[in-house]
Amino acid sequence: MAVLVCGGAGYIGSHVNKQLYKEGYKTIVFDNLIYGHREAVKWGRFVKGDLKNMQELEKAFEGNTIDAVFHFAAYAYVGESVQEPEKYYYNNIANTLNLLHVMRRHGCNKIIFSSTCATYGEPGKTPIMEDMPQNPINPYGFTKLAVEHILKDYHKAYGLEYVVLRYFNAAGADPDGEIGESHAPETHLIPLVLDAAAGKRPDIKIFGNDYPTRDGTCIRDYIHVMDLAQAHLLALRYLENGGKSDCFNLGNEKGTSVLEIVEAVKHVTDQDFPVILAPRRTGDPAVLVGGSEKARLILGWNPQFADIDVIARHAWCWHQAKTY
Numbered sequence: 001m002a003v004l005v006c007g008g009a010g011y012i013g014s015h016v017n018k019q020l021y022k023e024g025y026k027t028i029v030f031d032n033l034i035y036g037h038r039e040a041v042k043w044g045r046f047v048k049g050d051l052k053n054m055q056e057l058e059k060a061f062e063g064n065t066i067d068a069v070f071h072f073a074a075y076a077y078v079g080e081s082v083q084e085p086e087k088y089y090y091n092n093i094a095n096t097l098n099l100l101h102v103m104r105r106h107g108c109n110k111i112i113f114s115s116t117c118a119t120y121g122e123p124g125k126t127p128i129m130e131d132m133p134q135n136p137i138n139p140y141g142f143t144k145l146a147v148e149h150i151l152k153d154y155h156k157a158y159g160l161e162y163v164v165l166r167y168f169n170a171a172g173a174d175p176d177g178e179i180g181e182s183h184a185p186e187t188h189l190i191p192l193v194l195d196a197a198a199g200k201r202p203d204i205k206i207f208g209n210d211y212p213t214r215d216g217t218c219i220r221d222y223i224h225v226m227d228l229a230q231a232h233l234l235a236l237r238y239l240e241n242g243g244k245s246d247c248f249n250l251g252n253e254k255g256t257s258v259l260e261i262v263e264a265v266k267h268v269t270d271q272d273f274p275v276i277l278a279p280r281r282t283g284d285p286a287v288l289v290g291g292s293e294k295a296r297l298i299l300g301w302n303p304q305f306a307d308i309d310v311i312a313r314h315a316w317c318w319h320q321a322k323t324y
């Protein structure tokens with residue numbers, strides 16, 4: 001069975017590609033390599049191309065019957081989305097329409113879409129459940145929500161079957177050390193703290209310690225990238241078995257504060273480094289923790305790497321030996 005992994009050279013996409021390959025799927029990775037890494041595509045066929053270019057997209061469909069598409073390809077810098085919404089609306093929404101168009105032309109009617117807890121905005125309650133209101137507070141979150149709506153409409157009109165996976169904070173790396181997280185620029189907390197532990201940054205800045213949380217710093221739900229990958233495989237099997245199109249949160253239902261992450265990294269790496277208090281980052285909700293009962297119950301998802309020390313250890317191993 002052949003599947004297309006759009007954005008499969010990126011952080012989460014590359015881990016899903018590896019798992020799919022290991023499970024015996026024939027994978028075709030389609031990526032423009034703007035943020036992705038060619039070195040991360042060690043499995044399956046690679047087609048370099050951009051979703052804005054339908055001819056390039058056609059090439060990915062040539063020669064194979066693609067049974068399902070995983071769609072990771074999107075810009076994902078929240079701050080940049082506020083500064084340059086046009087870039088986000090074109091790439092994340094309009095270019096997704098191209099993908100859906102080419103899928104329809106080729107009779108491919110299954111998609112697993114990478115969405116985000118950012119579609120919930122500033123939720124009033126925690127943990128966040130799938131049926132809670134979605135009111136994104138930045139263009140990035142809005143683009144993901146817009147695609148969720150598009151998928152619902154295409155389902156009704158054209159019979160497209162979809163699974164939307166709303167990720168909380170992806171973290172960690174392949175325990176085999178073959179692939180991992182590498183962003184340029186890096187804005188995510190764990191890789192930045194690891195940089196500080198490795199002496200590649202002078203310190204780590206804590207964006208605000210006056211939030212209404214147990215230690216005043218923001219709380220997030222960190223989920224191991226391998227557990228995310230497992231959920232994608234289960235989502236594919238779910239659709240293959242005739243499961244109904246639906247949306248699922250992927251989190252650990254467990255909040256970890258910024259200071260707790262810093263402590264976990266100090267513990268795992270056995271390194272000390274300066275921790276500096278900085279102003280709040282605009283648009284950061286105090287707490288984002290996801291309820292993932294639905295994914296456990298319906299997809300049979302059972303995360304294996306929920307321990308924050310394990311997440312930090314895998315990320316540290318990758319960080320020390322990273323090849324891209």
Ligand code: UDP
Nearest residue numbers: 187188189192205206207218220258281284
């Ligand atoms: N954060 C921080 N210092 C940094 C980077 C991030 O204090 O250098 C905080 C950020 O404010 C948020 C949490 O760490 O509360 C996780 O941020 P990240 O960018 O990793 O993920 P997000 O939750 O924004 O998707």
